[in-house]
Amino acid sequence: MTLTDDDKKTIEKYALQNAVKYGQAPQIGAVMGRVMGECAHLRPMAKEVGPVIQEVLAEVAKETPEEWQARLEAIAPELIEELNTKKEPDKGLKALDVEEGQQVVMRFAPNPNGPPTLGSTRGIVVNSEYVKKYGGKFIIRFDDTDPQTKRPMMEAYDWYVDDCKWLGADPDEIVIASDRIPMYYDYARKLIEMGKAYVCFCDGADFKKFKDAKEACPHRDLSPQENLMHWDKMLAGEYEEKSAVLRIKTDITHKDPALRDFGAFRIVKVPHPRPEVDDKYCVWPLLDFEGAIEDHELGMTHIIRGKDLMDSEKRQTYIYNYLGWEYPKTTHWGRVKMHEFGKFSTSALRKSIEDGEYSGWDDPRLPTLRAMRRRGILPEAIRKFFIEMGVGETDVSISMDTLYAENRKLVDPIANRYFFVWDPVEIEITDTEPCTVNPSLHPTEDRGCREIDVADKVYICSEDAEKFQVGSKLRLKDLFNVEITSTEPLQAKHIGDSIESVKKEKMRIIHWAPMDGVTVKVMSPDGEFTGIGEKQVTTELDKIVQFERFGFCRIDSVDDEVVAYYTHK
Structure with missing residues (x-):
């Protein structure tokens, strides 16, 4: 399939509209995003569309702003009208629901298996900005309780703190989850004693069959005393990996399978990379449990999390209800996709670096904050970029050109x-x-x-x-x-x-x-x-x-x- 003349005209008019709007020749990402958003039939043809856009942009770059305006008026006057009448969306951070006299406490909770990317930077900037706005407390909490699948990098702890300070998001407190394992064990024991948690010996496939059938597994109704005995054996290393899991009791007949008796602790016998932790523990909390406990212990008042984590909140609510706690006020936001980078995956980036595809975490091709810093993207530009993006449940698809435009305003007078x-x-x-x-x-x-x-x-x-x-x-x-x-x-x-x-x-x-x-x-x-x-x-x-x-x-x-x-x- 090839592009038609109408397709090429569509590309041309959106390229011209972008040039007229911003007063400069557009980058391919900005035009590609508009074209693909408006023309569903072109989405499977990205490889063919890209070179055509490049050709159009090369011609646009040769012309003056006056010529852009004249051509757009000739081929698509409705887009001129759109520029004149289209209301700019609300920018900035909407107000939090704060009770009178309440001190706002918010956190950014990364897994330190690599440095911050532009994806995680949004969480740093927005949470710290809210805390500044309300005179509250900003906490960095390292969720480093997975020593195997998302194994922490020792350097990443310092990288996160350094990058936060560079962004003007100095934390008021730094918490490392792997330092607080005994506290999680204490709460687990308390829930077992209450009959709200049990040790499950089903393998994954068998438990899924029970869960999908809305049936209790054979271990669900063991007494708290029996479960405490098994729990102590887990902690003593007497059970092998994957042979036992501590589960939180929920509604086993809940309409959403994801909320039925979720896992809270699993056995992992891989030593932790932090020398002060090493092989001290072999039972590790899963994020839903660890995060629930920490958000209460640290006095979290407001949480901003991805809308894809709504199930986590529902699971954690069971723990809060059992322990008589009040859940923090929660706001959800959609994913951010940068046209130039696509989906952010720290694990995938780490493997590519280890395979020699990139020179390091500050390789200019990467979406890491370390790469942005080395390239000369200023922290003030990054903060404004994410603050103006705001907080909403709609997924955001945006070009790096927007960030570059903010940075250009800052560097042009000083370069x-x-x-x-x-x-x-x-x-x-x-x-x-x-x-x-x-x-x-x-x-x-x-x-x-x-x-x-x-x-x-x-x-x-x-x-x-x-x-x-x-x-x-x-x-x-x-x-x-x-x-x-x-x-x-x-x-x-x-x-x-x-x-x-x-x-x-x-x-x-x-x-x-x-x-x-x-x-x-x-x-x-x-x-x-x-x-x-x-x-x-x-x-x-x-x-x-x-x-x-x-x-x-x-x-x-x-x-x-x-x-x-x-x-x-």
Whole structure:
């Protein structure tokens, strides 16, 4: 199946609408999201749609905002009307239901099996922002009670705390669940004594048959004394893995099978990676039990959790009712999907890193906060991005372009400008004398100038050089005008310095780099770019600069060569 002319027109009109709305050529993710959202028949054709969108965007990028407006008015005037009348959705965080005199206590509870991703960052930002708003208490609780399937990484504990502080979400308290196992055991014993929990010896398949049939398993009605005996044997390591599970009694005939007698503890004999825990325990709480106990013990007043965890809340309510507790006020939100990354899975990312697919957790292709930091995405941009997203049950599908737009507002005024030529080729220039030029470090801010020495050769991008013909006239930005005299080898002659002649003859303006420049390697989500940059960029370590006609980059190192991480356009 191929795209029809109508399909291509649809792509074109949405690309133009996006350009008109934001005043700049759109990124593919933004247009892809709109097209796929409106045209269900194109969704199975993503591989065919992508290249067509790229072609359309390349044409759009060549035009001015005035031309975008005129073309959109010609082919889809209704989209102009939509831009003029469409009400912006409510942004920001809606008010919490807070009782008079109540101190708000909220938590972010990650599994430290890897560093924060953009998915988990939403929880950090929103919970901490609510606490700031109400003058409450923000707790980080590490749910690290699965030493096997989602085995914690020792480094991740510090990564989470460090990233939280970087985001301006300093925790008031840090709790590590694996330090508090005895407390969970005490509550388990109490529930067993109350007849509300029992040790089940059914294997998984057999228990599922009982559960699906709404029937009690053979162990459900054992006395509390017998269950305490089995519980003590579990704790003493006398039972093998998967041979016994502590279950919470619920309504075995409940219409929802997920709520029937759920598991609270299982046997895992793999040592925990934290040396202070190691092999001290072989019975570990499942998240529904551990989270229920902790939310009460830590005085949680409000919880924000994914709508996919509504069943967890219903299971935990049984424990709260048995123990006479009041469940925290709960808000649910939908999933966030970033077009460029799809579903976030820390376990999958970890395996890909271990397999050598990525260089590490800060690889610029990854959706981790460590990667965002290394690329030069600022914490203020991330906070605003997630706060404006708000809290709602609707799933959110959004492009990174939205985050980049927030970051661009912050970095554009502070980023010095430099020339960087990737995939460079030499061009020899005749009829000129050695000179020194002093382009400004910033087009609008008074921040001084660079100093670039030029002789009879400079570097330019090969993709520019491929478009030249003998007789082509162009301007080397902030230098002078030249006319191509030869393409093999690449040569040109100096034909003047006048800006007026550039406008009059509609010359292309290209950037360049001096022959005594430094080697620059840019690491980006689209791969590695190597070329030549100005020497002065070596003074910008750990700062964000703009490589003209390329994009914003954060200078990561300036040792034998300059290594920069791509931020965004």
